[in-house]
Amino acid sequence: MAQWESSIGGATFRALNLEPLANTLGCLPPFAEQEAIAGFLDREVGKIDRLAAEQERLIALLKEKRQAVISHAVTKGLNPNAPLKDSGIEWLCQIPAHWEVVRIKHVVVTIEQGWSPQCDATPADGPEQWGVLKVGCVNGDRFNASENKALPDDLEPLPELSLRAGDLLISRANTRELVGSAALVEQDHDHLLLCDKLYRLRLQTSVASPEFLTLFLRSSMVRGQIEIAASGASSSMLNIGQSVILEMALPLPPLGEQGEIATWILKCREQIEALINDAQSAITLLQERRAALISAAVTGKIDVRAAAANTTVEMEPA
DNA sequence: ATGTGTCCGCAGTTCGAGGC
DNA sequence: GCCTCGAACTGCGGACACAT
Structure with a gap:
């Protein structure tokens, strides 16, 4: 990519021509090792992509949870044992009897x-x-x-x-x-x-x-x-x-209970937002790790033959 | 390589109907 | 005549595609 940066033209639409692409310098290991590197990257990058996808799913679930926490608390209150009554409103369903x-x-x-x-x-x-x-x-x-x-x-x-x-x-x-x-x-x-x-x-x-x-x-x-x-x-x-x-x-609900519910929701929201931030940080780290792994493998910084024998891959410092 | 056009999402502005 | 409110029109910026 660094070699292409100076060749990519266009102000509004960035484009790379065939010539700089064809003139790109690269190291070329023996064919068997190229295959080993490709196989290694398929496996390792696949693992990282699966982990990132899991984090994305986690974020989506946390956002659903955040919405569900609000919806439940403002219609059912905080006491799960409170007797309920029909609200008389179709979309509201049942509410605590004292509301x-x-x-x-x-x-x-x-x-x-x-x-x-x-x-x-x-x-x-x-x-x-x-x-x-x-x-x-x-x-x-x-x-x-x-x-x-x-x-x-x-x-x-x-x-x-x-x-x-x-x-x-x-x-x-x-x-x-x-x-x-x-x-x-x-x-x-x-x-x-x-x-x-x-x-x-x-x-x-x-x-x-x-x-x-x-x-x-x-x-x-x-x-x-x-x-x-x-x-x-x-x-x-x-x-x-x-x-x-x-x-x-x-x-x-009674005024005091409204305050308790609001406080509780805001506390839950903070906790869920912290978890969402953690998951987003994890995705960023995984993306960085993915790029570094590809770069290290194709430049020979990882011995993929040794890596194939071990499940844990250690990269040399850049 | 660069300029221009199109589409889309979002939001700002203006207009017209109706009530007072 | 003025004000409120709902609706439509308009503009902007980003992303991308196409033309020169």
Whole structure:
């Protein structure tokens, strides 16, 4: 590859011609040894690829687990022995007997949309410059304040649209997978403004915990309902109306229990994310090991005849 | 070797209908 | 007439393919 780097041309489309390929210098061991190296690499690289595939499967399972933890906790609670009752809502099934089912509108004080003026392409430069949120700020598991655009100096900011801790943001328009994404603002952002594509919900905090409702909105059942309710002819930008949010059924435990559930979910999420990070690191290491093994085998740094006799392969330091 | 076109996913902006 | 909200249109960037 190093020999080809200087020969590969093209600015937008990188291409290698036949000539540099034909002129590539390489070491050529006897034919029998070439076959031995190829066989050795087939076996060893295959093992590494299988290990990497297992790690990929593990990551997929952990992500499923993360979703299942949220969905189970916000509909069944933390006590596996709690008596259950029928929720009366088909997609919600059974809930603990001491929980209520209410419409989200019954715990919402205000729901509002923001303002999307023509902004700069770059984010606000520091917390003192005014910025307008982009819808992508609620994608993923956390609110991302850096997803904003700087408000031009000639536009007057609307301070009533700035963010406060406890604001629950929901995207009202996006692709089917992302529309309805919810995130909780954890601290005040005096100079960040709500955009037109986001709903902001403020709750009766004596009845409903914003953390609990945010997690509920991320559960697989709610995602399913939102994807069904999303409307619009353009598949790249589906919409949900306020009524979809406000009329949605919400299983509501006592306030203290909502807090316990939210804390428990966040702790589980951290543990699962740590495992996902470990698996991703393992995949990176395996990929590095794969490249190093191929390089060492084809340059004679590994004696594949000896390696064939041993299951463990040691490479000479480069 | 380089420039240009196309497709796709994602997101920003604008427009129009309806309610007040 | 203004505001809200839903829908459609538009733009951007990355990846790739094709043309010159």
